[in-house]
Each structure stands twice: as C-alpha cells, then as structure tokens.
Amino acid sequence: xxxxxxxxxxxxxxxxxxxxxxxxxxxxxxxxxxxxxxxxxxxxxxxxxxxxxxxxxxxxxxxxxxxxxxxxxxxxxxxxxxxxxxxxxxxxxxxxxxxxxxxxxxxxxxxxxxxxxxxxxxxxxxxxxxxxxxxxxxxxxxxxxxxxxxxxxxxxxxxxxxxxxxxxxxxxxxxxxxxxxxxxxxxxxxxxxxxxxxxxxxxxxxxxxxxxxxxxxxxxxxxxxxxxxxxxxxxxxxxxxxxxxxxxxxxxxxxxxxxxxxxxxxxxxxxxxxxxxxxxxxxxxxxxxxxxxxxxxxxxxxxxxxxxxxxx
Amino acid sequence: xxxxxxxxxxxxxxxxxxxxxxxxxxxxxxxxxxxxxxxxxxxxxxxxxxxxxxxxxxxxxxxxxxxxxxxxxxxxxxxxxxxxxxxxxxxxxxxxxxxxxxxxxxxxxxxxxxxxxxxxxxxxxxxxxxxxxxxxxxxxxxxxxxxxxxxxxxxxxxxxxxxxxxxxxxxxxxxxxxxxxxxxxxxxxxxxxxxxxxxxxxxxxxxxxxxxxxxxxxxxxxxxxxxxxxxxxxxxxxxxxxxxxxxxxxxxxxxxxxxxxxxxxxxxx
Ligand SMILES: Nc1ncnc2c1ncn2[C@@H]1O[C@H](COP(=O)(O)OP(=O)(O)OP(=O)(O)O)[C@@H](O)[C@H]1O
Ligand SMILES: [Mg+2]
Numbered sequence: 001x002x003x004x005x006x007x008x009x010x011x012x013x014x015x016x017x018x019x020x021x022x023x024x025x026x027x028x029x030x031x032x033x034x035x036x037x038x039x040x041x042x043x044x045x046x047x048x049x050x051x052x053x054x055x056x057x058x059x060x061x062x063x064x065x066x067x068x069x070x071x072x073x074x075x076x077x078x079x080x081x082x083x084x085x086x087x088x089x090x091x092x093x094x095x096x097x098x099x100x101x102x103x104x105x106x107x108x109x110x111x112x113x114x115x116x117x118x119x120x121x122x123x124x125x126x127x128x129x130x131x132x133x134x135x136x137x138x139x140x141x142x143x144x145x146x147x148x149x150x151x152x153x154x155x156x157x158x159x160x161x162x163x164x165x166x167x168x169x170x171x172x173x174x175x176x177x178x179x180x181x182x183x184x185x186x187x188x189x190x191x192x193x194x195x196x197x198x199x200x201x202x203x204x205x206x207x208x209x210x211x212x213x214x215x216x217x218x219x220x221x222x223x224x225x226x227x228x229x230x231x232x233x234x235x236x237x238x239x240x241x242x243x244x245x246x247x248x249x250x251x252x253x254x255x256x257x258x259x260x261x262x263x264x265x266x267x268x269x270x271x272x273x274x275x276x277x278x279x280x281x282x283x284x285x286x287x288x289x290x291x292x293x294x295x296x297x298x299x300x301x302x303x304x305x306x307x308x309x310x311x312x
Numbered sequence: 313x314x315x316x317x318x319x320x321x322x323x324x325x326x327x328x329x330x331x332x333x334x335x336x337x338x339x340x341x342x343x344x345x346x347x348x349x350x351x352x353x354x355x356x357x358x359x360x361x362x363x364x365x366x367x368x369x370x371x372x373x374x375x376x377x378x379x380x381x382x383x384x385x386x387x388x389x390x391x392x393x394x395x396x397x398x399x400x401x402x403x404x405x406x407x408x409x410x411x412x413x414x415x416x417x418x419x420x421x422x423x424x425x426x427x428x429x430x431x432x433x434x435x436x437x438x439x440x441x442x443x444x445x446x447x448x449x450x451x452x453x454x455x456x457x458x459x460x461x462x463x464x465x466x467x468x469x470x471x472x473x474x475x476x477x478x479x480x481x482x483x484x485x486x487x488x489x490x491x492x493x494x495x496x497x498x499x500x501x502x503x504x505x506x507x508x509x510x511x512x513x514x515x516x517x518x519x520x521x522x523x524x525x526x527x528x529x530x531x532x533x534x535x536x537x538x539x540x541x542x543x544x545x546x547x548x549x550x551x552x553x554x555x556x557x558x559x560x561x562x563x564x565x566x567x568x569x570x571x572x573x574x575x576x577x578x579x580x581x
Binding site (some may be wrong): 196202215 | 383385388413414416417418421423427428429430431439440443444471487490491494523
C-alpha cells in the first residue's frame with residue numbers, strides 16, 4: 001500500500017469522536033433480525049401450547065395408560081381403542097430399517113469420498129449426493145411403490161403391496177446422502193497432521209482411516225447419524241406411499257404398517273370434525289412424536305458432548 | 313521385513329576428511345520435484361549411524377522436502393517425483409520391491425508442530441506398536457518410551473488423560489516418545505523445537521544427545537546454535553542445492569564455501 005494513500009485517509013477521517021451518530025441502517029437490520037428470532041420462538045411456543053391443550057382434552061377421555069401401553073389402534077371406528085404402540089412400532093420399524101441400511105452405506109461412502117476418492121471423483125459425486133438430498137420425498141414414495149416393491153416381490157412373493165421393508169429401504173436411500181455428505185465433511189475436517197503422524201508410524205491407509213480419522217471425526221459422524229435418524233422418524237409421504245396405513249404391531253417387515261406421521265396425514269386429509277375425540281388423537285400422537293424427537297435431540301446433544309474428540 | 317544388518321561401511325571423503333562412520337543412509341544424487349519443478353537438486357551426502365546430522369538452510373531451500381523423501385512421506389503429496397538413490401542399508405527406499413509402510417516403520421518422524429492423536433497419553437504411545445503387531449507388554453513399552461523422551465515423571469500419574477491436555481513442549485516430547493516406541497533405526501525431525509520455549513527446547517536437545525546412543529537422528533533446524541550444539545554433521549542447502557556438507561565444527565568455524573560462511577555468520581541476504 002502506498003504511503004500517500006494512507007495520508008489521504010487520515011485527512012479524510014472525521015476525528016471528532018465525541019459526535020455520536022445514530023446509524024439507522026444498522027438499527028433497522030438489528031431490529032428486523034430480532035423480529036425474525038421472536039417469530040420463531042413465538043411460533044414454537046404456540047405449537048407447544050396447542051399440542052398440550054388438545055392432548056389434555058384427549059387424555060380426559062382416554063386413560064394415559066391405555067394410550068401409551070395399548071396394543072390396538074382403532075381410533076375412527078366403533079368399538080374404538082387408542083393404544084399408540086402399533087404406530088410407535090411402525091415408526092421404529094421404518095427408522096431402524098432405514099438406519100440399518102443407511103448408516104453403514106453412508107459412512108462407507110463418506111470414508112471413500114474423504115480418504116480415497118480423487119479430487120475429481122469427489123467433485124462429481126458430492127454434488128450428485130446433494131441433489132439426491134433435495135428430491136421431494138413423495139418422489140421416493142412412488143419410487144418405492146413402482147420400483148422397489150415390484151423388485152422385492154419378485155424375490156419374495158409373500159410380500160404385501162404395501163410393506164415396511166420397501167418403506168425402510170426408500171427412507172434409507174433418502175437419508176443416505178445426509179449421512180454421506182455430513183460425515184464426509186466431518187472426516188475432512190480432521191487435520192491432515194494426524195494422518196501424517198499415523199502414516200509416519202508405519203500405519204496402512206486402512207489403519208489410518210479406521211483408527212485415527214474416523215475416531216477423531218466421530219462427533220460429526222454421530223451428528224450426521226442422529227440428524228438422519230430424526231429425518232427418518234419424521235418422514236411421512238414416502239412411508240405412507242410405500243408402507244400403507246395399517247397400524248400393525250407384528251414383528252415383520254413384510255406387511256403394511258402405519259407410522260405416527262402417516263396416521264396424522266391420513267386423519268388430516270379425511271373429514272374428521274374438529275373438536276371430537278378422533279380429531280384430538282392427532283394432537284396426542286403429534287405431542288408424543290414431539291416428545292420423542294425432543295428426547296432424541298437431548299440425548300444426541302449429550303452423546304456429542306461425550307464423544308467430542310477435540311483435535312486442535 | 314527390512315533388516316538393519318549389513319549396512320555398508322562406506323568410506324567417503326567429506327570436506328577433505330575421511331568419513332569413517334558407518335553409513336546407515338546414503339543420499340546419492342537425489343532430485344525431488346513438485347510437478348516437474350525441482351525443489352531439491354542432485355543432492356548427495358551420507359547419514360552416519362548413531363550420529364546427529366542437521367540440515368540447515370534458508371526457508372524454502374528444500375529441507376523438509378528432502379527429509380520427507382527419506383521415509384517416503386512425500387508419497388502423500390500430489391505430483392512429487394524423486395530421482396536418484398536413497399539407500400537405506402543397501403536398499404533403495406524408492407525401489408519397486410520396497411513397501412513404503414515398512415520404510416516408515418524403520419524410519420520414524422517427528423513433525424514441526426506437535427501432532428498427538430486425540431487419544432490418551434498411553435494410547436498415543438502404544439498405537440504404533442500395536443497396529444504393527446507388537447505382542448509384548450504395552451505398559452512397559454509406554455513407560456520405557458516416555459522415559460526415553462524425558463516425559464515419564466511429568467505424566468506417569470495421568471497416562472489415561474487426553475494427550476491434548478499436555479503443554480506444547482510436553483506434546484512434542486510425547487510425539488518423540490511415540491516415534492521411539494516403534495524403535496526406529498532413524499529418527500527424522502523437522503524443526504521439532506520451532507514451536508517450543510527455550511526450556512522445552514533445551515530439554516529436547518539434551519534428549520537428542522542421549523538418544524544418539526541408540527538411534528540415528530536427522531534434524532532440520534533454523535536455529536544455527538542448535539545445529540552447532542547438537543549435531544555431528546551438518547548439511548547446508550540453498551535453493552535446492554547442497555552447498556556444503558561436513559563435520560559440524562568445521563562447517564561452522566572453517567566453512568569451505570563462502571556462501572556457507574555468510575549464512576552461518578548471519579550475513580545472509
Ligand atoms: N506440496 C508442495 N507442492 C508444490 N511445491 C512445494 C510443496 N511443498 C514445498 N514446495 C516447494 O518446494 C520448495 C522447498 O520447500 P520445503 O518445504 O522443502 O522448504 P524448507 O526448506 O523446508 O522451508 P522452511 O524452512 O520454510 O520449512 C519450496 O519452493 C516450496 O514452495
Ligand atoms: Mg520446512
């Protein structure tokens with residue numbers, strides 16, 4: 001930088017530091033940001049309030065024990081019963097199946113991308129994965145119905161048209177890019193000096209990857225798993241299309257099931273009158289789902305803080 | 313497995329003196345290029361067994377490049393080519409029959425910035441030997457390595473704490489201990505004291521003196537006094553060329569090249 005320029009700057013600068021200026025632009029930005037933050041806090045509070053209020057109404061009619069431990073979910077027909085376990089089971093089945101598929105595959109892809117792939121391969125694969133993550137979930141649902149299920153039925157003729165297996169598979173495919181790209185980021189954030197240190201001790205690249213890089217990036221990798229699992233739990237359209245809408249407590253992937261979110265959609269789209277018990281079941285199920293995801297989030301925060309291996 | 317036996321007894325003339333030490337590693341006409349641009353040009357000098365050899369020279373002259381080529385750490389840098397011969401006990405380190413992993417088991421390295429694994433102190437030491445199939449008692453190995461690196465007394469009560477809880481100087485000694493746990497033939501050190509305070513530095517210098525009895529040490533340093541104090545032989549590089557190699561005392565007090573004299577006396581551009 002030339003010295004003449006800095007002299008100009010000094011002459012130009014207003015040296016009266018006692019003059020306090022009101023910067024309107026800054027004030028407006030600050031206020032609008034605060035407003036946005038308030039909106040999201042208020043919205044959350046209102047949602048929680050409505051969920052709590054309507055569930056209260058529900059639990060005045062239905063005994064909580066019947067809801068939490070009942071094994072039959074027949075809310076819309078007489079004689080009705082309100083045991084949420086079949087819905088919970090459906091959600092768990094899909095989530096577990098999807099995780100079983102997506103966690104190993106996603107982690108393997110992430111390891112490949114971050115440790116083995118050439119920069120060229122990476123520059124092609126990564127955007128493709130990110131596009132996959134952006135496909136509307138209803139598309140995955142049709143993919144399950146028109147491609148995955150027919151394919152599976154050729155192998156397993158006893159498979160129902162709507163079945164948990166193909167739901168779990170497409171949800172797995174859906175969350176795979178999340179795991180792969182986020183874990184890849186976490187592994188690439190591991191400083192190269194650690195890899196070098198390991199190689200210098202006569203480690204093979206497999207040992208460096210599995211025993212230094214993955215453990216060092218574990219908090220980010222776990223975070224990607226948990227985020228993916230939350231997505232699987234909340235997934236609605238793909239599951240409804242693939243696995244149908246039959247509350248089912250049997251230990252099989254071959255039959256139709258119903259998840260908590262799928263039930264909410266089913267009832268919301270029907271003509272259930274507001275205020276009735278059937279209408280209130282929506283809020284009870286939603287509140288239950290909310291509590292489950294909240295617990296999952298808290299547990300994952302806790303796990304993350306335990307696993308955090310700081311490398312700087 | 314490479315053996316550390318049958319290292320040839322080279323007799324070479326160095327700065328007019330007969331080089332009578334046993335040569336463990338012979339750098340012979342080595343040229344190292346990054347994507348075709350040579351960073352080290354036709355460098356030749358021997359590394360004497362159980363001695364400390366220092367490599368000095370201005371920034372960017374190729375010291376790290378040369379050092380990293382010895383244990384094939386350059387393999388991880390895109391576009392590096394090595395010509396010439398680096399013979400370690402008669403084996404060319406770059407020959408196609410040589411497994412680079414095996415080379416690194418025998419030739420350890422300590423980096424400029426301490427890079428302990430984010431694991432416990434204990435695991436940092438045992439990691440290398442364990443993945444390489446060490447079957448003995450890791451407790452003993454950990455204690456022995458930490459003692460050799462003059463760190464045992466400071467950490468013996470906190471072996472299962474994270475290595476990252478140590479100070480920078482302790483971390484660097486831990487990295488030295490980690491390298492020593494592999495019982496390498498040669499220990500390469502790239503400015504191991506540059507991130508350390510004078511006290512930690514003198515700890516490590518004392519340490520190197522003791523390690524000489526069992527290991528061969530090659531050290532890159534920017535610190536002239538350090539090179540003069542600790543090393544037996546010194547190589548002076550400039551812009552990728554070896555300007556002078558010789559017995560340290562002689563290179564610092566009666567250099568045969570004018571450029572060496574200018575550099576070691578600080579009259580360097
Ligand atoms: N990864 C790389 N890719 C391309 N060129 C490189 C790379 N690493 C080093 N170089 C070049 O090679 C030359 C020698 O670098 P080197 O790191 O060996 O120097 P040095 O003597 O260790 O310097 P310093 O004392 O600053 O550490 C420099 O010109 C540098 O720019
Ligand atoms: Mg260097």
